[in-house]
């Protein structure tokens with residue numbers, strides 16, 4: 001089964017972590033994958049891995065917070081007559097700092113990647129997604145990466161939570177907007193719990209810093225004990241959900257939220 005055969009997908013932050021798993025998974029489902037990331041080395045390796053499996057991928061060095069770079073990328077797509085059916089707004093960062101320790105530069109960087117990056121991705125790729133959506137029975141698809149920290153307050157990073165809460169309501173608002181304007185785009189979001197990626201490690205490091213009596217082992221185990229299923233999640237488990245939201249299997253879903261957190265927010 002190739003549910004994404006002949007579909008083109010843009011994945012931001014696709015060089016490593018969840019974005020890498022999403023890139024591999026969507027390519028394996030038949031999509032041609034465009035990876036947008038600032039990390040060229042890991043991005044090229046991910047592309048190589050996909051090409052070695054006789055699937056399609058390319059890498060573009062783009063900082064999602066920079067409007068000029070989105071503009072350039074969208075013009076390139078236009079010149080090359082490319083269409084885009086799927087956009088996964090995955091690139092994101094974590095600060096893990098107490099509020100009084102955060103500088104204005106760090107705050108602006110967080111906002112510019114986690115929020116502005118999502119706005120720009122949607123702004124510049126919507127015309128492509130509309131065109132592609134008109135040719136597809138159930139329209140094209142946008143998936144935003146929110147977080148459990150976009151549903152409940154984060155104990156470790158209130159500013160990260162601020163950005164992810166913004167994504168949560170922005171996704172719902174855009175679903176209403178596309179629907180009311182009869183634009184053929186579905187937009188949904190995923191809320192991962194603690195996932196074993198570099199960002200997952202940063203969460204553990206932040207817990208350690210904020211609890212000086214803990215060892216790094218204690219901090220890692222605290223993440224597990226917060227999670228009813230008894231372990232942390234994998235990037236592949238999040239990617240499976242994103243594959244579902246990318247495909248026509250989720251044809252009647254828009255403005256919805258899938259929580260992939262091992263029960264973290266069920267408590």
Ligand SMILES: NC(=O)c1ccc[n+]([C@@H]2O[C@H](COP(=O)([O-])OP(=O)(O)OC[C@H]3O[C@@H](n4cnc5c(N)ncnc54)[C@H](O)[C@@H]3O)[C@@H](O)[C@H]2O)c1
Pocket residue numbers: 012013014015016017018019036037038039062063064065089090091092093113145146147148191192193194195196197198199200203
């Ligand atoms: N790992 C978790 O526990 C977790 C939990 C909830 C939500 N999330 C969300 O999932 C998404 C992916 O997280 P991850 O764990 O894979 O993170 P990660 O740090 O492992 O990978 C993030 C990727 O985004 C890229 N990136 C960072 N800034 C960028 C920029 N300005 N422009 C382009 N690319 C940029 C990085 O180079 C990297 O490839 C993020 O939005 C994150 O907030 C992660």
